[in-house]
Amino acid sequence: MNIGQWAMDNEEGKKTYCVRRLGDQARPYDGVLSPQAWQKADLLSDFSFPWLDRQAPETLFRALWDDENFYFRYDVEDADVVMVEGANSMEKVMGSDRVEIFFTTGDELDPYYGLEMDPRGEVLPYETRYHREFNWDWSCPELQVWPELTEQGYNLEGAIPLQTFRDLACWFEKDGQPYLKAGLFRAEFSHGAEGQPVVEDWISWVDPKVEVPDFHLPSAFGVLEFVGE
Numbered sequence: 001m002n003i004g005q006w007a008m009d010n011e012e013g014k015k016t017y018c019v020r021r022l023g024d025q026a027r028p029y030d031g032v033l034s035p036q037a038w039q040k041a042d043l044l045s046d047f048s049f050p051w052l053d054r055q056a057p058e059t060l061f062r063a064l065w066d067d068e069n070f071y072f073r074y075d076v077e078d079a080d081v082v083m084v085e086g087a088n089s090m091e092k093v094m095g096s097d098r099v100e101i102f103f104t105t106g107d108e109l110d111p112y113y114g115l116e117m118d119p120r121g122e123v124l125p126y127e128t129r130y131h132r133e134f135n136w137d138w139s140c141p142e143l144q145v146w147p148e149l150t151e152q153g154y155n156l157e158g159a160i161p162l163q164t165f166r167d168l169a170c171w172f173e174k175d176g177q178p179y180l181k182a183g184l185f186r187a188e189f190s191h192g193a194e195g196q197p198v199v200e201d202w203i204s205w206v207d208p209k210v211e212v213p214d215f216h217l218p219s220a221f222g223v224l225e226f227v228g229e
Helices: 089-094 162-167
Strands: 016-021 059-065 069-077 098-104 112-117 123-129 133-135 144-149 153-161 172-174 177-190 199-204 222-226
Touching: 069 098, 069 162, 069 177, 089 112, 089 123, 112 153, 153 162
Parallel strands: 016 059, 016 222
Antiparallel strands: 059 069, 069 153, 098 112, 098 177, 112 123, 123 133, 144 153, 172 177, 177 199, 177 222
């Protein structure tokens, strides 16, 4: 199959990542996949600084699926992991390094959903509408995450039931082929000089092609296509 060729007209030209199906022998234990299972996933390393003229630190994304769940994993190279304290998840996550997944009900982003996850596994979920009309009361209790700090930076593995996407009207099918319209992002923060604020940089899979840093745009989304093994 030519990946992406089946997509609707308004999806033509969008970046596409193949979410491979797990075999029966790779069923997860308590949601966590084995290293052998992750080897079956396509490796996505096509991340960049859209608003900086330099190479971004390595960001690797993998995803798999089965009859019940969408599994994802970020492996992040980060020599200066920033994690701030706060009274709640919003304060902690918004001030920290993090990886992000957005998924939407359509190209109009009306609505769409964000999951921002820091290296500790703190999660900031929200529903929003274009442009930046946030509903902070939305939550995603079905999401599970497993974070890990490493010598190179951090990893974060997660699982979301497919039914969650269906219930939110974010699950699409074309000729029986399922897909999500999704964005994959990373907030890459670093400590500034003593007495200076944290430096905030932004990494994306898709370049939104705008001058001011902003992921909350239709042009920042690609396609996650759910295929066989």
